[in-house]
Amino acid sequence: MIQNLLRVEKYFDSPTEKLQVMRETLNQASGDLILKAHKPHISVRNLNVYLAKKHILKNVSLDIPDKAITCIIGPSGCGKTTLLKTFNRLLQNSVDVKIEGDVLVDGENIHGKEVEVESIRKKMGLLSQRPCPLPMSIYDNIAYGPRIHGIRRKKTLNLMVEKYLREAGLWDEVKDRLKSPATSLSIGQQQRLCLARGLAVKPEIILGDEATSALDPISSKKIEELFVKLRDQYSIVLVTHTLRQARRIADYVIFMYLGEVIEAAPASEIFSNPKEKLTKEYLDGYFS
Amino acid sequence: MNTIRYNKYRQAKEFLIRHIMLLLTLVSLTFAILIGISLYYKSVPILDHQSIWGLLSGSSWRPLKGEFGFFPFIMGTLWVTILAVIISLPLCLLAAIYLSEYAHPYIKKIVFPMIDVLAGIPPVVYGVWGILAVVPFISEKLAPHFVEFSTGYSILAGGIVLAIMIIPLMISVFIEIFDALPGGLREASLSLGATNWQTIKKVVLRKSFPGLAAAVVLAISRAFGETIAVLMVCGNVSEVPKSLFDPAYPLPALIANNYGEMMSIPLYDAALMLSALLLFVIILAFNAISRLVLIRIERNFAL
Amino acid sequence: MRHIRIKRIEEKIFKGLMIVATLAIVVSLFLIIVAIVRRGLPVMSWDMISKIPTGGFYLGKEGGLLNAIVGSLYIVVGSISLGLFFSLPIVLYINLYLPEKSRLAQFTRLSFDVLFGIPSIVYGAFGFTIMVYLGIRTSLLAGILTVTMLIIPILIRSIDEVIRRVPKEMKDAALSLGATRSEIIKPILRQVAPGIVTAILLSVGRGIGDAASVLFTAGYTDSIPTSLSQPVATLPLAIFFQLSSPIAEVQDRAYAAALILTVIVLILSIAARFYSRKFSKNKI
Ligand SMILES: Nc1ncnc2c1ncn2[C@@H]1O[C@H](COP(=O)(O)OP(=O)(O)OP(=O)(O)O)[C@@H](O)[C@H]1O
Ligand SMILES: [Mg+2]
Numbered sequence: 001m002i003q004n005l006l007r008v009e010k011y012f013d014s015p016t017e018k019l020q021v022m023r024e025t026l027n028q029a030s031g032d033l034i035l036k037a038h039k040p041h042i043s044v045r046n047l048n049v050y051l052a053k054k055h056i057l058k059n060v061s062l063d064i065p066d067k068a069i070t071c072i073i074g075p076s077g078c079g080k081t082t083l084l085k086t087f088n089r090l091l092q093n094s095v096d097v098k099i100e101g102d103v104l105v106d107g108e109n110i111h112g113k114e115v116e117v118e119s120i121r122k123k124m125g126l127l128s129q130r131p132c133p134l135p136m137s138i139y140d141n142i143a144y145g146p147r148i149h150g151i152r153r154k155k156t157l158n159l160m161v162e163k164y165l166r167e168a169g170l171w172d173e174v175k176d177r178l179k180s181p182a183t184s185l186s187i188g189q190q191q192r193l194c195l196a197r198g199l200a201v202k203p204e205i206i207l208g209d210e211a212t213s214a215l216d217p218i219s220s221k222k223i224e225e226l227f228v229k230l231r232d233q234y235s236i237v238l239v240t241h242t243l244r245q246a247r248r249i250a251d252y253v254i255f256m257y258l259g260e261v262i263e264a265a266p267a268s269e270i271f272s273n274p275k276e277k278l279t280k281e282y283l284d285g286y287f288s
Numbered sequence: 289m290n291t292i293r294y295n296k297y298r299q300a301k302e303f304l305i306r307h308i309m310l311l312l313t314l315v316s317l318t319f320a321i322l323i324g325i326s327l328y329y330k331s332v333p334i335l336d337h338q339s340i341w342g343l344l345s346g347s348s349w350r351p352l353k354g355e356f357g358f359f360p361f362i363m364g365t366l367w368v369t370i371l372a373v374i375i376s377l378p379l380c381l382l383a384a385i386y387l388s389e390y391a392h393p394y395i396k397k398i399v400f401p402m403i404d405v406l407a408g409i410p411p412v413v414y415g416v417w418g419i420l421a422v423v424p425f426i427s428e429k430l431a432p433h434f435v436e437f438s439t440g441y442s443i444l445a446g447g448i449v450l451a452i453m454i455i456p457l458m459i460s461v462f463i464e465i466f467d468a469l470p471g472g473l474r475e476a477s478l479s480l481g482a483t484n485w486q487t488i489k490k491v492v493l494r495k496s497f498p499g500l501a502a503a504v505v506l507a508i509s510r511a512f513g514e515t516i517a518v519l520m521v522c523g524n525v526s527e528v529p530k531s532l533f534d535p536a537y538p539l540p541a542l543i544a545n546n547y548g549e550m551m552s553i554p555l556y557d558a559a560l561m562l563s564a565l566l567l568f569v570i571i572l573a574f575n576a577i578s579r580l581v582l583i584r585i586e587r588n589f590a591l
Numbered sequence: 592m593r594h595i596r597i598k599r600i601e602e603k604i605f606k607g608l609m610i611v612a613t614l615a616i617v618v619s620l621f622l623i624i625v626a627i628v629r630r631g632l633p634v635m636s637w638d639m640i641s642k643i644p645t646g647g648f649y650l651g652k653e654g655g656l657l658n659a660i661v662g663s664l665y666i667v668v669g670s671i672s673l674g675l676f677f678s679l680p681i682v683l684y685i686n687l688y689l690p691e692k693s694r695l696a697q698f699t700r701l702s703f704d705v706l707f708g709i710p711s712i713v714y715g716a717f718g719f720t721i722m723v724y725l726g727i728r729t730s731l732l733a734g735i736l737t738v739t740m741l742i743i744p745i746l747i748r749s750i751d752e753v754i755r756r757v758p759k760e761m762k763d764a765a766l767s768l769g770a771t772r773s774e775i776i777k778p779i780l781r782q783v784a785p786g787i788v789t790a791i792l793l794s795v796g797r798g799i800g801d802a803a804s805v806l807f808t809a810g811y812t813d814s815i816p817t818s819l820s821q822p823v824a825t826l827p828l829a830i831f832f833q834l835s836s837p838i839a840e841v842q843d844r845a846y847a848a849a850l851i852l853t854v855i856v857l858i859l860s861i862a863a864r865f866y867s868r869k870f871s872k873n874k875i
Binding site for chain 2: 680
């Protein structure tokens with residue numbers, strides 16, 4: 001199998017193609033290699049987060065692989081949302097927050113002095129639990145991001161709107177009513193709109209916080225398929241409560257418990273053969 | 289390259305907006321202090337002339353002779369205010385309990401907008417109503433039973449008009465306080481077999497007492513500063529009133545009535561500004577205390 | 592058993608009293624409106640709202656209230672615009688820039704709650720001292736400035752209430768696209784637009800009806816001002832001054848003005864309800 005991998009390394013120039021083939025090759029194989037094939041996109045080192053003096057994230061260290069789907073699982077209140085919000089520095093908005101440790105995105109510390117919050121956030125699209133369209137038309141929702149980043153040309157915007165709506169699988173459903181308010185869409189469509197809106201600022205990472213839990217099964221499946229489709233271009237981090245979803249789409253899984261990372265491993269490994277007792281108990285549904 | 293420049297521009301814009309807003313906010317916080325200082329500054333001449341206690345306890349008001357005794361005005365204000373609270377407090381308390389504990393949502397839907405309208409009616413219209421309805425009622429129907437003669441322009445008229453004016457404020461704060469009580473409290477009491485009314489008496493009212501008190505203080509300070517309506521129906525005679533049917537001359541009315549001539553008589557403007565300062569300080573203190581209490585309550589109940 | 596019966600009777604009595612109290616409040620509203628309409632309606636005429644008074648507001652028998660209607664309109668439009676200009680940045684700052692439980696935000700809210708309680712006569716007196724200090728006469732400008740001070744707390748409190756209710760997710764959604772905080776102002780304002788309309792309607796009601804603040808500062812005149820430095824008539828003062836006239840026709844104008852003011856306030860109240868169907872503390 002190593003041989004195979006080396007062959008892959010040789011014969012494919014485009015990285016996405018390479019990954020595609022690698023994935024197929026490694027379909028059943030040890031996931032460790034997957035991680036090695038993907039360099040880490042986000043690295044967290046000794047992260048401690050305190051909210052209102054409460055110690056929420058305890059000495060978290062982990063790597064989020066590049067161009068793969070990482071699922072964060074764990075019981076309610078264990079700090080998954082907090083972790084996601086630390087990634088794009090949205091935590092700072094709320095009550096007195098203390099953050100220690102490093103979060104490196106592409107090797108750059110996001111809490112560094114000269115880092116612009118906006119450029120960090122631009123790198124990461126966020127998909128929240130409830131779809132949250134902005135109070136404007138469908139078109140303007142997508143165009144909002146490009147516009148604030150300085151794109152004004154009508155033609156470019158039109159093209160972008162179409163491209164990202166297509167990418168989110170929404171174009172055919174809304175192309176005739178781009179000017180109607182975004183809230184007139186169904187919840188599932190709204191969530192895809194939010195995804196398209198996030199993609200339109202050309203992020204490298206997509207963060208999803210239980211992005212499908214408010215949706216009906218069909219919409220949720222559509223979103224899931226989108227994630228799978230997008231994983232070649234983006235690093236995707238999903239918080240999820242549905243283990244089955246994690247099993248279906250995750251390449252890499254992080255299990256958290258009470259603010260600590262208990263286990264982080266490739267999906268195949270963690271689901272078939274968890275190292276920690278806690279992980280096993282959680283996966284077996286002893287607690288949730 | 290272009291994007292970097294664009295981002296620089298965005299950052300600069302953000303910086304500018306942020307700091308202008310901060311500046312405005314900070315400046316707005318000095319506003320109350322500014323009012324206090326400027327009113328004080330304007331009333332210094334009379335404070336130099338006479339001690340504050342002398343002014344407050346003096347009962348002779350003869351600006352032309354340089355005598356400025358505020359006592360009748362303070363008494364007038366107190367009488368009218370206290371009367372207004374005595375009338376409106378039981379009404380508001382009963383109505384607020386009814387609306388928040390008993391009334392069908394349908395009734396609330398009808399009554400709340402009416403309270404809003406009552407709150408929106410301008411003071412001067414209340415004054416007109418006082419003149420049209422309350423004053424004649426007192427002089428023709430009510431006063432003859434008690435005193436020989438009353439014009440109707442009296443403490444009673446002022447108190448009644450003012451009572452209705454402070455009802456919206458009082459009732460809405462009351463209702464807010466009742467609504468803020470955790471629902472579990474009521475259920476706990478009810479599940480022990482207490483009746484609805486017992487629960488209200490023993491649990492709801494007791495638990496919300498500090499809030500109710502704060503609301504009353506808020507209403508008092510509103511009544512204290514009300515000017516035009518009271519001025520229109522109180523009679524405005526600068527003597528210490530002795531009965532409800534006597535006219536009175538509350539402080540705000542004093543200021544409003546004499547602004548025209550105050551510039552021509554020495555110390556007169558200082559005396560009027562002093563009364564404005566008095567009103568300001570007292571109402572500021574009352575408001576600050578009751579708002580703090582209300583904020584505390586909101587926070588405690590929110591947990 | 593008897594014990595329980597007494598309790599039931601007590602509850603019945605109090606419930607009866609409560610209903611009576613509620614009815615009394617509702618009835619008093621009707622009494623006020625009926626009194627104003629009964630006196631004001633017979634003296635209403637087209638001239639009343641389309642003509643300025645002739646021969647002196649206190650003595651002239653002819654003419655109407657156009658000067659006061661237009662004057663009040665000028666004052667309200669001016670002070671609402673000025674008020675929004677100051678209060679929007681403050682509300683946005685404490686909601687978007689400061690963290691949720693920031694001391695500064697709490698203190699700002701408290702201080703505007705308190706300023707909200709300061710009576711308009713004090714604002715009037717303060718405005719007057721400022722006027723004297725700056726050497727301006729009673730004028731439209733001075734009136735606008737004073738009414739602005741009066742309504743800023745109302746605007747801030749009620750806009751703050753709606754902006755605070757904007758879901759955090761919405762702010763986060765816009766921010767996570769890489770927007771700066773000042774760039775998310777636009778969508779947020781759009782979201783709370785109905786709330787802002789309500790706030791404006793409330794302030795219009797307060798600003799148009801308040802007499803004590805304009806008494807010292809706006810002056811009174813029979814004509815319609817053509818510049819900011821001229822004095823201006825207002826509806827509440829039209830009522831206040833003309834009511835004390837010895838001439839019946841002039842008094843009639845006061846009652847007509849009271850009717851106009853009441854109708855305006857009723858319309859504003861209905862409109863505000865249309866925009867926000869919530870019983871809000873800021874109505875008071
Ligand atoms: N603003 C806050 N102040 C204090 N504690 C907070 C705050 N926000 C969250 N917490 C606490 O932080 C912990 C982690 O919260 P978080 O929302 O990250 O959990 P979660 O794993 O996302 O849970 P869920 O699966 O229910 O969404 C919880 O115990 C929560 O009570
Ligand atoms: Mg969560």
